[in-house]
Amino acid sequence: MFSEARTMTDQDTSPQAIPDREPPVQITHLRKVLGGRAILDDLSLTLRPGEIAALLGPNGAGKTTLIGCLLGLLSADAGTVRLWGEDASALRAETRARIGFVPQTMTGFTWFRVGELMAYLADYRARPNDTEDRTWEEWAALDPNARIKTLSGGERQRLAIVLALRFCPDLIVLDEPVASLDPQARYDFMRLLPAYARRTGASVLISSHIISDLQDISDRVIMMRHGRIMLDMTAPDIAATVRRLSAPPETEWGVDIIADQGADGVWVRGWHPALDDAAAGAGNILLPGDVERLFLALTR
Structure with a gap:
């Protein structure tokens, strides 16, 4: 069963500046129809501060659509999606800057060098005084002078992770983030991610087909099928x-x-x-x- 190593004590002692009055994610009766088919059907989900939640489901379960609605990339046909109390489709720039998103595959920006892209995107930060966490750059070990078009798939994915996490987001959303990483990079990432969450109090929603990667780091397991949640339990409750x-x-x-x-x-x-x-x-x-x-x- 899933590890109980991440305890509530870890979460309670995580540093947070000012406690949020609203949960990082609150989804209520969400419905999304694409191509005449309900991809998400009356789905409700709340993500608590400091929690790492594993989002599991077969292909076509609706995981990526759920993430799209959560990030405001897709509009809901019914129901609500709120991040820290704000509508996901109309977030303030300051609120959006609190989110780090890692897609399954990084595309675009191929003409940039690695260092140029990092500097370019940093200029768009709504919170320019954020402390930069160099842990992720050290883990990625990318040449700042390399052009993105010359990077391998795994190197591009490491860059996507750095871009999403370097400014210490409070909510991390990851859609199959490690599928293209080599075993060592994947192992190290899965060790660094929960340590980061404990250190900062960040909430994490991570979707992956590699269940073994998630079983040692997740506080909570959410299983989806046909746009519905089939099971939503904490890791200790599943084990017990x-x-x-x-x-x-x-x-x-x-x-x-x-x-x-x-x-x-x-x-x-x-x-x-x-x-x-x-x-x-x-x-x-x-x-x-x-x-x-x-x-x-x-x-x-």
């Missing part, structure tokens, strides 16, 4: 209360079936250790399970 059984549970056990895999067993929520003996007495076997298996069961 979600189990896979060889057969459906007895009614008196008081647990909820969240996925039925037939001969491969059922997933239940609401489990507690006192039920272990009851399951064994009924011949119901607790089967090995992990977040990846749960994801496949909920999204197939």
